[in-house]
Amino acid sequence: MNRLSIELPGLQLKNPIMPASGCFGFGKEYGNLYDLSQLGAIMIKATTLETRFGNPTPRVAETAAGMLNAIGLQNPGLQGVMEAELPWLEQFDVPIIANVAGTETADYVEVAKTISTAPNVKALELNISCPNVKCGGITFGTDPQQAHDLTAAVKAVSEVPVYVKLSPNVTDIKAIAKAVEEGGADGITMINTLVGMRLDQKTGRPIIANVTGGLSGPAVKPVAIRMVYEVSQVVNIPIIGMGGVSNAEDVIDFLSVGASAVAVGTANFVDPFVCPTIIEELPAKMDALGIEHITDLIGRSHRL
Amino acid sequence: MNRLSIELPGLQLKNPIMPASGCFGFGKEYGNLYDLSQLGAIMIKATTLETRFGNPTPRVAETAAGMLNAIGLQNPGLQGVMEAELPWLEQFDVPIIANVAGTETADYVEVAKTISTAPNVKALELNISCPNVKCGGITFGTDPQQAHDLTAAVKAVSEVPVYVKLSPNVTDIKAIAKAVEEGGADGITMINTLVGMRLDQKTGRPIIANVTGGLSGPAVKPVAIRMVYEVSQVVNIPIIGMGGVSNAEDVIDFLSVGASAVAVGTANFVDPFVCPTIIEELPAKMDALGIEHITDLIGRSHRL
Amino acid sequence: MILQDKMIVKAQRQIAQGIFEMRLTGKLVGEITSPGQFVHVRVADSFEPLLRRPISIASICNESNEMTIIYRAEGRGTTMLAKKREGDEVDVLGPLGNGFPVDETAPGETAILIGGGIGVPPLYELSKQLTAKGVKCVHVLGFQSADVAFYEEEFKQLGDTYIATVDGSLGTGGFVTSVMENLDEEFATYYSCGPMPMLNAVQTAYTGKKGFLSFEQRMGCGIGACFACVCQTTDQTDKAYIKVCSDGPVFPAGVVSI
Amino acid sequence: MILQDKMIVKAQRQIAQGIFEMRLTGKLVGEITSPGQFVHVRVADSFEPLLRRPISIASICNESNEMTIIYRAEGRGTTMLAKKREGDEVDVLGPLGNGFPVDETAPGETAILIGGGIGVPPLYELSKQLTAKGVKCVHVLGFQSADVAFYEEEFKQLGDTYIATVDGSLGTGGFVTSVMENLDEEFATYYSCGPMPMLNAVQTAYTGKKGFLSFEQRMGCGIGACFACVCQTTDQTDKAYIKVCSDGPVFPAGVVSI
Ligand SMILES: Cc1cc2nc3c(=O)[nH]c(=O)nc-3n(C[C@H](O)[C@H](O)[C@H](O)COP(=O)(O)OP(=O)(O)OC[C@H]3O[C@@H](n4cnc5c(N)ncnc54)[C@H](O)[C@@H]3O)c2cc1C
Ligand SMILES: Cc1cc2nc3c(=O)[nH]c(=O)nc-3n(C[C@H](O)[C@H](O)[C@H](O)COP(=O)(O)OP(=O)(O)OC[C@H]3O[C@@H](n4cnc5c(N)ncnc54)[C@H](O)[C@@H]3O)c2cc1C
Ligand SMILES: Cc1cc2nc3c(=O)[nH]c(=O)nc-3n(C[C@H](O)[C@H](O)[C@H](O)COP(=O)(O)O)c2cc1C
Ligand SMILES: Cc1cc2nc3c(=O)[nH]c(=O)nc-3n(C[C@H](O)[C@H](O)[C@H](O)COP(=O)(O)O)c2cc1C
Ligand code: FES
Ligand code: FES
Numbered sequence A, B: 001m002n003r004l005s006i007e008l009p010g011l012q013l014k015n016p017i018m019p020a021s022g023c024f025g026f027g028k029e030y031g032n033l034y035d036l037s038q039l040g041a042i043m044i045k046a047t048t049l050e051t052r053f054g055n056p057t058p059r060v061a062e063t064a065a066g067m068l069n070a071i072g073l074q075n076p077g078l079q080g081v082m083e084a085e086l087p088w089l090e091q092f093d094v095p096i097i098a099n100v101a102g103t104e105t106a107d108y109v110e111v112a113k114t115i116s117t118a119p120n121v122k123a124l125e126l127n128i129s130c131p132n133v134k135c136g137g138i139t140f141g142t143d144p145q146q147a148h149d150l151t152a153a154v155k156a157v158s159e160v161p162v163y164v165k166l167s168p169n170v171t172d173i174k175a176i177a178k179a180v181e182e183g184g185a186d187g188i189t190m191i192n193t194l195v196g197m198r199l200d201q202k203t204g205r206p207i208i209a210n211v212t213g214g215l216s217g218p219a220v221k222p223v224a225i226r227m228v229y230e231v232s233q234v235v236n237i238p239i240i241g242m243g244g245v246s247n248a249e250d251v252i253d254f255l256s257v258g259a260s261a262v263a264v265g266t267a268n269f270v271d272p273f274v275c276p277t278i279i280e281e282l283p284a285k286m287d288a289l290g291i292e293h294i295t296d297l298i299g300r301s302h303r304l
Numbered sequence C, D: 001m002i003l004q005d006k007m008i009v010k011a012q013r014q015i016a017q018g019i020f021e022m023r024l025t026g027k028l029v030g031e032i033t034s035p036g037q038f039v040h041v042r043v044a045d046s047f048e049p050l051l052r053r054p055i056s057i058a059s060i061c062n063e064s065n066e067m068t069i070i071y072r073a074e075g076r077g078t079t080m081l082a083k084k085r086e087g088d089e090v091d092v093l094g095p096l097g098n099g100f101p102v103d104e105t106a107p108g109e110t111a112i113l114i115g116g117g118i119g120v121p122p123l124y125e126l127s128k129q130l131t132a133k134g135v136k137c138v139h140v141l142g143f144q145s146a147d148v149a150f151y152e153e154e155f156k157q158l159g160d161t162y163i164a165t166v167d168g169s170l171g172t173g174g175f176v177t178s179v180m181e182n183l184d185e186e187f188a189t190y191y192s193c194g195p196m197p198m199l200n201a202v203q204t205a206y207t208g209k210k211g212f213l214s215f216e217q218r219m220g221c222g223i224g225a226c227f228a229c230v231c232q233t234t235d236q237t238d239k240a241y242i243k244v245c246s247d248g249p250v251f252p253a254g255v256v257s258i
Helices: A077-089 A105-115 A144-157 A173-182 A218-231 A248-256 A274-289 B077-089 B105-115 B144-157 B173-182 B218-231 B248-256 B274-289 C027-031 C076-081 C121-132 C152-156 C176-181 C196-205 D027-031 D076-081 D121-132 D152-156 D176-181 D196-205
Strands: A006-008 A011-013 A017-019 A042-047 A060-063 A066-069 A096-100 A121-127 A162-165 A187-190 A194-196 A213-216 A239-241 A261-264 B006-008 B011-013 B017-019 B042-047 B060-063 B066-069 B096-100 B121-127 B162-165 B187-190 B194-196 B213-216 B239-241 B261-264 C003-016 C019-025 C038-042 C053-056 C059-061 C066-072 C089-096 C110-116 C136-143 C160-165 C189-193 C210-214 C230-232 C241-243 C250-252 D003-016 D019-025 D038-042 D053-056 D059-061 D066-072 D089-096 D110-116 D136-143 D160-165 D189-193 D210-214 D230-232 D241-243 D250-252
Touching: A017 A042, A017 A274, A042 A077, A060 A213, A060 B218, A066 A218, A066 B218, A077 A096, A077 A105, A096 A105, A105 A121, A105 A144, A121 A144, A144 A162, A144 A173, A173 A187, A173 A218, A187 A218, A194 B218, A213 A218, A218 A239, A218 A248, A218 B060, A218 B066, A218 B194, A218 B218, A248 A261, A248 A274, A261 A274, B017 B042, B017 B274, B042 B077, B060 B213, B066 B218, B077 B096, B077 B105, B096 B105, B105 B121, B105 B144, B121 B144, B144 B162, B144 B173, B173 B187, B173 B218, B187 B218, B213 B218, B218 B239, B218 B248, B248 B261, B248 B274, B261 B274, C003 C027, C019 C089, C027 C066, C027 C089, C038 C066, C053 C066, C053 C076, C059 C121, C066 C076, C066 C121, C110 C121, C110 C176, C110 C196, C121 C136, C121 C152, C121 C189, C136 C152, C136 C176, C152 C160, C160 C176, C176 C196, C189 C196, C196 C210, D003 D027, D019 D076, D019 D089, D027 D066, D027 D089, D038 D066, D053 D066, D053 D076, D059 D121, D066 D076, D066 D121, D110 D121, D110 D176, D110 D196, D121 D136, D121 D152, D121 D189, D136 D152, D136 D176, D152 D160, D160 D176, D176 D196, D189 D196, D196 D210
Parallel strands: A017 A261, A042 A096, A096 A121, A121 A162, A162 A187, A187 A239, A239 A261, B017 B261, B042 B096, B096 B121, B121 B162, B162 B187, B187 B239, B239 B261, C110 C136, C110 C189, C136 C160, C189 C210, D110 D136, D110 D189, D136 D160, D189 D210
Antiparallel strands: A006 A011, A060 A066, A066 A213, A194 A213, B006 B011, B060 B066, B066 B213, B194 B213, C003 C019, C003 C089, C019 C066, C038 C053, C038 C089, C059 C066, C210 C250, C230 C241, D003 D019, D003 D089, D019 D066, D038 D053, D038 D089, D059 D066, D210 D250, D230 D241
């Protein structure tokens, strides 16, 4: 028996570890470093209908135990992803979760419709929480009604289960979570980045050309943990948790508050081998806690 | 001429540096370490109508470049503060900003009415953003109408200018800021803590007895900077900025995005001499930037 | 007076599994007033880990301006502390809190010192000072197992020393209370430091005796300003909560509700 | 192949004001394929600072498995790096990117190497390799002032070396272009690394010449996955943005829009 396996809507995961969207490109670069088939799944970079070049640079800035990014959804567009990126990933025995982004409902729907037909795309991740684009993105993620409607529209066309990625930049994340569940979401992924800013000390200007950026990394973990804890108590769909995960202990924390799997973002930049390392270390950590199967960890904070 | 002096409603500040509420008690302990008259002002611990014992322990937990706290507004109550704490502080040449907390409007009003008559209380800081109490606190800080009304009610009775302390746990902090300005606030202080959580790895239970706590420290600085940047552009009242300030560079950042003064919280725990050290270091940092008077830094991010 | 001192590491060595003894020098040493006081240690210049770690002063030597701390390298901060080498600087805030009252035992009287695990270190300086003034000290030290036990020899040189280990790998099997039960020595006072359940058991076993207990609590400031480290008193009045960092860490038995 | 290597510090010394030279050993050295490649350095085990720092490889010695990096200790990360001592471990990811093409200059030809400030280091290994294959190297190195200038002697041993300092405290006063204007040497290629305005000036001065420029950009992953480090191409088509970390950092002159 595989102690790490988890079954989620559309996804048979060997283990609960997957790189987070935007932090792993379309897998090629990390594929040069290790065998991607080890991963539970891969969340690929956001795909939009058209090719996007993203924001001007600088696009990243370091902060205390975190970083800001404003990449701006640079990606080769739906056609590029379908023709080049996804087929390349087929050589690996790993389910792909396609991160879908857009400016208006129609874009999302069109991308979802097509990309969900790719043979290795086993689920969609609806990005209603990107803080780094002028239109669309986060605006869908801060209003429950809009979040609900977009989810329903995408759900209607998708060939695979739909996970909705929530923004932490809201007063009440439970309300958004319930709205997307009602809209038909099969799961939730959370959290996307917190909106932040850093200045250049000399000039007083923002370092990020886009002025603000999304905060990620260990700094945000307490916020992410709190939100997963809250949301997991009000929805009946599974959660893929993320925000500052850097090691096996962090994974155990996210599962404990109710996530069913965990994504690793920023930590890939700090340690490119972090995902396989975590997968390797999990069993020993579970032994230390007397945990037989990884699913036994899910929601233990609520049960205690 | 004092290069560091700043004048704000009710406050003649020798310099823009003051300890943040809750991180400096009522001054006694730090008063044993250095002369409190060096400080621009002191924001004392929240005062409520009745004595409060606060939350069970543990009340703090460390996080990456930050900490969680759930003290729960422990304080000796209005009478105790009026009779023991404030008179003791009169020996120092430093204006006091009294942090006012409560459960309902009537409490806030009563505390504000009385405490604003203390001779060394030069301004109030209305705490509508404490995440660590069951009722009151943050609920006033997440709804613009409630924030407006409470501000107006307190403003009506206060003998000194009223600053309102905003919560970062909201979708749109600009809306709250505008509401309190309309309610008559003389200034804004921001940010209070972000709601977060940390687990004990072994048990999977929250470390903080109150389950969640308020996140502060360097980790939150990018969020605080972004929010001050946003709010300073939509209100015409001054802002006292805070969130992760640990050194003179951080102070310059907060002033640059539009704060008129800066409060230092968590950093006092890391370095108890941080406030006087910052005050001492500011002039050299200003020289390096070619800044004559500290007020020249205010809002330079907007002007560039 | 409380100082923030950049102390210099004179020596650091591992004295048991995961247990380190660090000798530090600096002017802070001259400010220490009683055994059982602690210091608040910043383990790195970085913001991560952010907070200081409270560690008891295990022994002091005023002539050489040195003090020793003994700590378990377990979490993130203490693990980093364990990497310091001779000559490194450590940012130490202290001395903090009120230690064990040496005056409460008169020369010629007997005191029992009961320590558990990482609560053992402050008892060493206490025993040195009590012994020096002519108090007979009996030490009861509890550890999980032999491999994490330390300072048996050091304590033996000061007085009778009994060890209890949970797994029985050293001394008596079981807890310190197993040793205490078989101790029929008359004593004037007892002093104890260790985990809460141990303090509770000790206090219960010695009901009516004059005793002093040292408590632990998670801390922010370490100097009494943040109200993080409170514990509840048995006396449910105005002083329902007292601060471990500045009112304690040592309290007379019976004061703290445990 | 890209390795994540725990390299060992063999030596570290300050070679100019705020400028450090660190010699590192590890198996990563065996993977370096061209001068101008860089490494991504984690300066501490802590999460603060969090990100790796990109630093060029300044020279390599395959026999001793050593490489040298030269960096300015200015910000938080590099200041911490400067505190490493002999024997310390450093987590290094590399080699990364595509370096300067040594093949583009034939033996007997002349190459001009123009470096500015902290862009000078990768030119040293480049010059070593070009010189070794019989290329005549002329070095033009620009610094702010004499006290931050470094490696003049090292470059002189490889070929003619001209220094320009902004304040005139060493060599020609002004920028590297002041030197370049008075250089009437024929050359086949030029190679340059330094701040953007310098690269721009060099490229403009040598319009029509075969040249290679090394760029800087703030980075996340360092390996091409995060799209942080892009720069715009002059060719505004599909490849409007290319990545400094994995497509560069060296590009032929004219490719990047500056
Ligand atoms: C007055 C006092 C004296 C102490 N004396 C000693 C001593 O002499 N030797 C020794 O080994 N330990 C001592 N401790 C316990 C010691 O402070 C903790 O073991 C240590 O802080 C844990 O830090 P870490 O980096 O290993 O763990 P982490 O898990 O990284 O710590 C995270 C945070 O929790 C706090 N924390 C975790 N456990 C404790 C605890 N048990 N008590 C207080 N805070 C805690 C840390 O200070 C830090 O802020 C003492 C505690 C107190 C209150
Ligand atoms: C391909 C490449 C090669 C380089 N080679 C060298 C070299 O050989 N020697 C040298 O001294 N410097 C070199 N640099 C610049 C060096 O990376 C920065 O000076 C360094 O990252 C600054 O880090 P810090 O800790 O001093 O500053 P901080 O201000 O603490 O840095 C904060 C963040 O900004 C990034 N950053 C700041 N300045 C730069 C910059 N100029 N370029 C890229 N990222 C930056 C840091 O990497 C970090 O993520 C190179 C940069 C690149 C892209
Ligand atoms: C450089 C970068 C790019 C990102 N791009 C995307 C993206 O395209 N789509 C998306 O949904 N999230 C994106 N994210 C957010 C991450 O997927 C993740 O939600 C967030 O970073 C929190 O996790 P972490 O702290 O582990 O990084 C990006 C994050 C980073 C750091
Ligand atoms: C231990 C602790 C107690 C606090 N108590 C209060 C309080 O009583 N009233 C209040 O308005 N803010 C309180 N705060 C919030 C701080 O005043 C400040 O807004 C916040 O910590 C962000 O600043 P920092 O990152 O510099 O700590 C408290 C913060 C901490 C860490
Ligand atoms: S730790 Fe702050 S009051 Fe004790
Ligand atoms: S730094 Fe990530 S793509 Fe270049």
